[in-house]
Amino acid sequence: MQVSSPTVIGRGRETGILHEALGQVREGNGGTVFLVGDAGLGKARLFRECTDNAVRQSMVVLKGRATAAGSTVPYRPLTEALYSLIRVGGVPDDPELKPYRLALGRLIPQWRDGPLLDSDDSPVVLAESMLRLLAAVGENGGALLCLSDLHDCDTETMHILEYLVDNLEGVPVLILAGLQPVASAALRLAQSCARRRVGRVLELGPLSDAEIGELAAACLDTGAGPAAGPAGATRTAGAPGTAGAAGATDSVAEPVVQWLARTADGNPFVVEELLRGALDNGALVETDGRWQFEGGEPQYVPMALVDAVADRARGLDQRWQQALCAAAVIGRRFPGDVLRRVCDLTDAELRQLIQAGIDAQLLEASRGSSDWYRFRNAWTAEALADSMLPAEREAVAAGAADALEVLFDDLPGESCQLAAGLRLAAGDGPAAGALFARAGRRALSEGAVASAESLLDRALELLPARTHAVDRAEALTSLLYALAERGDVEQALARGAEIAGSMVLSEVRRAEVLTRLGWVCVVGGRWEQAAELVAAARRLLADPVPAEQLAMLDVVEAHLLTLGDLEGDDLAARAEELAERAARTAELVPLPTAACQARQVLALLARRRSFEDADVQLRHMLDVAERHSLSIWRLRAQTRLATNELMRTGDDGPIRQAREAAYALGAITVGCQTEASIAMQEVLYGRFDEAEAAAERLLALTTRMHQEGEAQFCLVIKIAAVAHRGRREALRTVLGEFRRRGGEQSFHAPVVFGHRAICALLGEDRPGAEAEMARVRAWERTHPTIYYQSGRYGLDLLLEVLAQRAGQDQFAEISATPASRLRWNLQFVLAAETVLLGRAGDTAAALEKMEQTRQAAAPYPMARRLILRLVAEPALAEGWGDPVAWLREAEEYFHTSDATAIAGACRALLRKAGVRVMQRRSGLDAVPEALARHGVTVREYEVLVLIGERRANPDIAKLLFISPRTVEKHVASLMDKLGKGARGELADLMADLTA
Structure with missing residues (x-):
């Protein structure tokens, strides 16, 4: 019998806050509200009130719930929420979502347009994808994302939720999150958000005695069935009562209210359960419009709710009651087929059982899966499971685990963890540990690193060291991979030492562990430790060394060597030798991923000779990736080839194609990197506004995604955009932010020095520009060169030639480097050669070289005019070339660009040449x-x-x-x-x- 209040009692403050939050979403201001309270205090009712209100306002509503059984099933609440979106109207047809669709395929498999990219599916990318989707969903009126029972939530979902909460400003989405006040990641997040004022926490307390009276009156006025009172005084179920909906507690006798207040402890769910039990058993009747006890306060109604739930179950057929107890042992959420096998039911009997449970308000269908069911609340499942004897529970658990393994081949998804929990409940700890280890390895392969770590830790607790040493070692090895992926170097090294020292593993397997640890150290910047681990791994491997093991060792060591100063030929040769051997071995075995890694190192090393040689290695990498369907490595090869082409020729067509390919594959990180390269090229092309807009957009994205290196590069783009317009004040502002983010200690620093030199030249500060180039030279003497457009191989040479500190020898040295032939650098190198030829008196050759300079500088409007101004000065002083024409072109460009200083310098040089100069004092100069x-x-x-x-x-x-x-x-x-x-x-x- 349904007994519940039609209105929410005692939660006026909370409903008002939720109503206000929805109003703010309608205005485009998103936010988060956490509802924190014990089970039964009314979170579900507030959720319904909020969702009903949102629906009335034509907002999109998404609903998801965590479960105790799914606490280590990655992204379960989000998947359920997105399924609710699909059922209502599907995914928004927004072109801007296309790059994120594949990442979202991790939540909704039907959205996958291709294989998941296991190297580019970081939780941050997935979180950003979810944020973009919610923004699109809420674009026309707002959206409400409801997530319930987050105290049971998996770690991956919590990471994404934290990201969403932190980035809802300006996004028309309200997140409503419900959880119990128990120690959990969800509670810690709620408290943190409240402290940082990015979310609001509403803690639900118990109802007062007066509110309990109101609740009882509301329930009995609408939901009571026939009571066992005197015939003429008994009200028919559902008939209108005489009491008001709220405050009219006169319809409920005071002893009834006192009993409810004393027994329910202010919990509205318990109040409803107690009323239902009292009505069903005739202990509560309505006489003369007033509800009161028949024969005194009911003594059979227990103080604990679990007995009330059990009483309800006892009203069912005994066979159904026993079957529901078995279902409770399986879990609050359970698959129907498993219960059918455990209880030996036919399909028809299973359907009858489920319907009986639903009618008794014990069960409900499970969202997102038609053949799974769940108990309405945890109390119901616990009460029914506790009603069985321990031996009965163990037998049911063992039978259910057997059924799972028969019904679900390889135990996919959460069925593996469910089976592990059942084996544990059946008393078989080692079997449970093996299943938790399997689930952990599977979670790791799917990119759910935190869940993998939790599952593998659980497995290690259950696997005995003496009798299951090999299984423990395997689980520890998987745990090491999880820690490495999470970037926890300290923990990975500690657990890895335990594995590497295990005599149970073969020497080959221990060497593999050491190699993996070496890679962890490379990623973590602990290069000396990495070298020690690689050496230890090599000592473990006796001849002949397994080919696959040797290839991985060579790859790690080659990477190590490239992180040092490669100016020494012996070191560079050793790195290349290792990478070449690794590539050959990996391609033969085959180990396609290792082969791609090796070719990537070889391409970096080949740049020292020529970018054409680097392209050869990248094409090898591309071929391997295509033959083995490694989408992400194919994309990386294409992106590096396009980047080389961009640097060599200035043609941005290929890299724009690479960007589109990255977004089409859902490789958001690679897509952002290519977009940043394009934005930097926009600066060189003189399209400053477009470059700054792209940099701002990418900076916001990379900051949200905590990609500090990429965010620093976005600031480099902004620095370049203001520097190439000579805006010194704006440059100081952006440089301040660059310093605050640690940019001056990053590999971006020399590029920034080069752009500052450009700014100084536009301000006619030649000594300042020379000082910046000196900083570039000093930096590159102590750091490996990974950027070739800092000015070191072009602009620096021109300035040194202009200052007559460099001649033919220095020119020959710089022009022999591959970097000097990159198009941005080449224009300055050719300009330097022009000056040297003119200074040597070879005017014809100087003019011819100047024409080559202009051709090389054709894509770069600002740099082309800067070169004209710089070369014109010695040409005018030394009497060669066509300095007047060069200065006129430069002056016109810089004047219209508001580069006052350099435009004035051009006019001064023209006057010095005896040329009449146009006055720039009327309509051409607009006063604000x-x-x-x-x-x-x-x-x-x-x-x-x-x-x-x-x-x-x-x-x-x-x-x-x-x-x-x-x-x-x-x-x-x-x-x-x-x-x-x-x-x-x-x-x-x-x-x-x-x-």
Whole structure:
């Protein structure tokens, strides 16, 4: 009999907060609310109120629930939530979701357009994909994501939930999360979010005695059935009562309310259960419009709810009651076929049993699976399981485990963990441990690293060291892989030492463990330790060394060598020898992944000779990946080939194709990397606004995904975009953020020095540019070179030639390097050669070389004009070339680009050549309206611009070709017109205008 209140009692504050949160979502402001309370306190009712409210507002609702049985089944609540979305309307047809669809295929297998990319499916990528999907779902009116029982949630889901909670600002999604106040990752997350003010925690307490009275009146007024009172006073089930819905507790006698308050401890679910039991047994009747006890307070109703649940089960046929007890032993959620086998039921009898359980409000269908069922609450399952004798429970558990292994080949999904739990309940710890180990290895292969670690730890607790040493060693080895994937170097080394020292494993297997540990150390930056581990592994392997083992060792050692300074030929040759041997062996065995890793190292090493040689290795890598269907390695090879082409020729077509391929495969990380390379190229092409927009977008994404190196590179793009426009103040701001993120200690540092040199040149600060290039040279003397466009192999040579510190010898040395032939560098190398030829008096050769320079610089509008300005100066002074034409072109470009300093320098050189220069003082120079209103003239505005760059009066006079005294007059006039009392205030004003 259904006994429940039609309204929520005693939760007015909570419903108000939820209503307000939904309103904020409708305005585009997302958020998270955690409902924390013991079972039965009303979380489910608040969930229903919130979802009903959301549906009324035409919002999309997604629902998912964690279960105790699924606490180590990765992503279960999210999968269930997404299935609920599919059932309602399907996935939004949003083109921006295409790159994330394959990643989301880990949650919904039907969404997979191809095989999962096991090397690019990090939890962060999946979390970002989920965020993008929710944003798309909620785009037209908002969305509500309801996740229940998160105290039983798997670790992977918690990681994604934390990511979502932290990044809902501006996303029209409300996350409503329910959990019990027990120690759990969910509770820790809720508390952390409350402290950081990114989520709200609503703790549900017990109802007051008065609220219990209201609840009882509401339940009895709508749900009571025939009571065993006097015939004329008994109300028919569902008939309208005389009491109001809330506050009218006169319809319930005071002894009934006191009994409920004393027995239920303020728990509304228990109140409903007690009322249901009292009505079913005739202890509670309605007489003269008032509910009261028949024959005094019922003594048979227990103080504990479990007995009330058991009483309800006793109302069923004895066979059904026994079958439900067996189902409870299997778990709160159980497969129907397993129960059928354990209880020897026919299909028809199983359906009758399930329906009887549903009618008794003990069971319900399990979401997401038509042949699984679940008890309505944990209390019900616990009460029924506890009603059996221990020996009976063990027998049922063993039978259910047997049935699972018969029905489910290889125990897929959560059935493996369910079987492990049943073996444990049956008293067979070692068998349970073996199953937990199997589930752990499977979780690891699926990328669920945290769940794998938890399962493998459980397995090791159950596998005895004496009798199951080999099984323990295997589980420990898998655990080592999980720790390595998670990046826990310390723990991996500690557990790995235990495995490597085990005499149970063969020497080959121990060497494999040491090799894996060596790779962990490489990834963790512990290169010395990695070298020691590789050496120890080699000592364990007697001749002949297994080919596959040798290949992996060679790959790790070659990687190690590339992390050091490869300027020494012997070291470089050794690295190449190892990588080449590893590639040949891995391709022969075959070990395709190791072969790709080896070819990747060889391509890096080959760059020292030529980028064409590097391409040969990358094509080998591409061939291996294609033959063995390694999608992610194929994509990496294509991306590196496209990057080499971009650097060599300036053609960004191939890398744009690689970006589209990455997103099509769902390889978000690789896609972001290629997009960042494209954005940097946009800077070189002079498309600064597009580059900055892409950098901002990628910076937000990589910051959310905690990809610090990629985020630093996004800041490098922003630095380049402002530096290549000569915006010194903006450059200082971005450099500050770059430093705060540790950029100056990263491999990005020399590239930043190179862009700062460009900015200095645009500001006519030649000594500053030379100082930045000196920093590049100093950096590269002590660090391996991994970026070739820092200026070291192009711009630096030109500046040294202009300063007459470099001649033919230095030119020959630099021009012989492969990096000097990359197109961005080549334009400066050719310009340096132009100056050397002109200086040597070979004017015809200099002009021919200048034409080659212009052709090389064709894709780079700013760099081409910068070269013209730099080369024109010695050409004018030494009397060769066509400096006037070069300066006119440069001046026109830089003037229209608002690069005041270098445009002024071009005009000064033209005047020096005796050429009449156009006055740039009328409509061509627009004074901002805010300044024009105060009467600021064009010339005063030019002075103010240079004051904003913190220029001294003599510098301003030189750049504007006026006297220092005239500058002083303009400064005084500006201070008077703009009401400023100090020069610094003028600079601050200019900074505000250009911000």
